[in-house]
Amino acid sequence: MEQNVENTNSWGGNAKPFNASYGKLMMWFFLMTDALTFSGFLASYGFSRFKYADIWPVAEDVFTHFPFMHGDHPLLFVALMTFTLILSSVTMVLAVNYGHQMERKKVILWLSLTIVGGILFLGSQAWEWSHFIHGLDGVPATLISNPYGHPLFADYFFFITGFHGFHVFSGVVILIIILINVIKGTYEERGHYEMVEKVGLYWHFVDLVWVFVFTFFYLV
Amino acid sequence: MAEQTTNSNWWIWKVFWILLAITALEVILGIYKPTFLIETILVGTKLINHIFIILTLVKAAYIVMVFMHLGKEKKSLRWAVIAPMLILIPYLLWLVLIEGAYSHLMM
Numbered sequence: 345m346e347q348n349v350e351n352t353n354s355w356g357g358n359a360k361p362f363n364a365s366y367g368k369l370m371m372w373f374f375l376m377t378d379a380l381t382f383s384g385f386l387a388s389y390g391f392s393r394f395k396y397a398d399i400w401p402v403a404e405d406v407f408t409h410f411p412f413m414h415g416d417h418p419l420l421f422v423a424l425m426t427f428t429l430i431l432s433s434v435t436m437v438l439a440v441n442y443g444h445q446m447e448r449k450k451v452i453l454w455l456s457l458t459i460v461g462g463i464l465f466l467g468s469q470a471w472e473w474s475h476f477i478h479g480l481d482g483v484p485a486t487l488i489s490n491p492y493g494h495p496l497f498a499d500y501f502f503f504i505t506g507f508h509g510f511h512v513f514s515g516v517v518i519l520i521i522i523l524i525n526v527i528k529g530t531y532e533e534r535g536h537y538e539m540v541e542k543v544g545l546y547w548h549f550v551d552l553v554w555v556f557v558f559t560f561f562y563l564v
Numbered sequence: 565m566a567e568q569t570t571n572s573n574w575w576i577w578k579v580f581w582i583l584l585a586i587t588a589l590e591v592i593l594g595i596y597k598p599t600f601l602i603e604t605i606l607v608g609t610k611l612i613n614h615i616f617i618i619l620t621l622v623k624a625a626y627i628v629m630v631f632m633h634l635g636k637e638k639k640s641l642r643w644a645v646i647a648p649m650l651i652l653i654p655y656l657l658w659l660v661l662i663e664g665a666y667s668h669l670m671m
Contacts, residue, residue, distance in 0.1 A: 362641040372645055383653045387660040394664030395671070404594065423591040430587065434580045437631050438573060445571060541633075548631045552624055558587075559620040563594050564613045 371542050375549045378511075382553050385507065386560050389500045401493030403562045409475050422562050425468045426554065429512075432461025433551040440544040443537030448526065451540060455523045458547065462516040469509050476501060501561070508557055511550045518543050579630045586619050608665075 354361045362369060393400050404418040411421070439454035476485055476498070483491035490498035522543050531537045593601070593612060601612035629635035634642055 362644070363638045364641055369641075372641070376645060376648060379649060380652060383656055387656050390657065391660045391664035391667075394661055395667040397668050419591050419594045423587060426587050427584065430580065430583050433627065433631055434576055437576045441573060441576065545632055548627055551631075552627045555620055555623050555627065559590070559616050563590060563616045564609075 365538060367538065367542055368545070371545045375545065378549065379553075382504075382508075382556070385500075385504050386556060389504065389560065392494070392496045392500065396494045396496070399494050401497050406476070406492045406497075407472065407562065411471065419562060421468070421472065422558060425465060425472070426558050428461055428465045428468065429551045429554050432458050432465065433548055435461060436544050436547045440537075440541050443531070443540040446532070446537070448529070448532055451526050451537060452523065455519060455526060455540065459516055459519050459523065462512055462519065462547075465512055466509065466516070469505065469512075473502075473505075504557060504561060508550070508553055511553065515543075515547050515550050518546065575630070579626050582626060583623055586623050590616060590619055 353359075364372075407422060408416040408418050409421060410417040435454045435457040439451050439458060442450035442454060479485045480491040485491065485498045487495075487499055487502065489495050492498070522539055525531060525539065526537075531539060593615065597612065601615065602610055604611040606614055634645065
């Protein structure tokens with residue numbers, strides 16, 4: 345019955361009402377739900393921090409280490425991690441941009457650099473975790489207790505940065521799969537590099553979440 | 565597809581420098597903590613925290629609008645993505661943070 349109205353009504357089927365492909369649209373809606381998940385984590389962190397305001401540790405007193413440097417260097421290492429992720433976002437946009445221009449070799453170059461950035465970030469996070477778990481004066485940090493302050497502080501640290509880190513890890517895996525496809529020429533054959541764009545959306549989202557984790561876990 | 569891509573990349577690097585500058589500013593403020601920003605309390609929290617949150621939202625806007633190309637998508641898609649966030653996240657924070665402050669008073 346509706347078959348003959350589909351061309352006059354963009355919502356009648358067989359059209360792209362948002363002028364974006366199905367895959368891109370679904371990526372956007374997935375990212376929205378994921379954004380709400382992370383909002384839930386950070387909001388519950390806020391709840392506990394407000395509730396135990398007197399005994400909540402100050403992040404700057406906890407994360408003060410920097411590789412190969414002695415003494416206290418608050419925020420520096422996490423700033424470096426943020427920088428790594430922003431830079432890998434830039435290489436990702438470059439890969440997407442060259443994808444639009446069908447420049448296969450440049451897509452391979454910038455996609456590979458994005459993967460390197462992601463792996464660097466994961467390595468930094470492993471270093472940060474090992475220092476956190478190592479604790480203070482021989483008292484390690486676990487899920488049950490930690491030497492920094494309220495036990496929930498360590499739980500939120502493991503959970504929020506862990507969940508974000510798992511997103512980065514999944515992102516690296518997906519990027520590697522897409523890179524293999526680019527090298528094989530799958531998208532050249534298909535006529536467009538939209539898959540690079542879709543994984544790019546996911547990768548930028550991971551960077552976006554880190555921007556918020558950086559502020560609400562380390563700065564505020 | 566109406567892709568508005570340019571063959572140049574300067575706009576990508578421009579956003580990179582903006583994001584880097586904002587992050588650097590946040591780190592410098594976080595390390596030096598100017599007394600004025602720490603001691604001024606506004607709507608229940610330090611002035612410096614308001615600055616951090618505003619700078620974070622600016623960074624987020626640049627990432628979403630430029631890097632994720634949402635600024636170049638159709639207006640309907642832009643709002644379909646942004647409106648639920650603008651409604652749900654402040655609502656969640658409003659409820660949860662008020663409860664947190666209340667639980668603190670009840671301890």
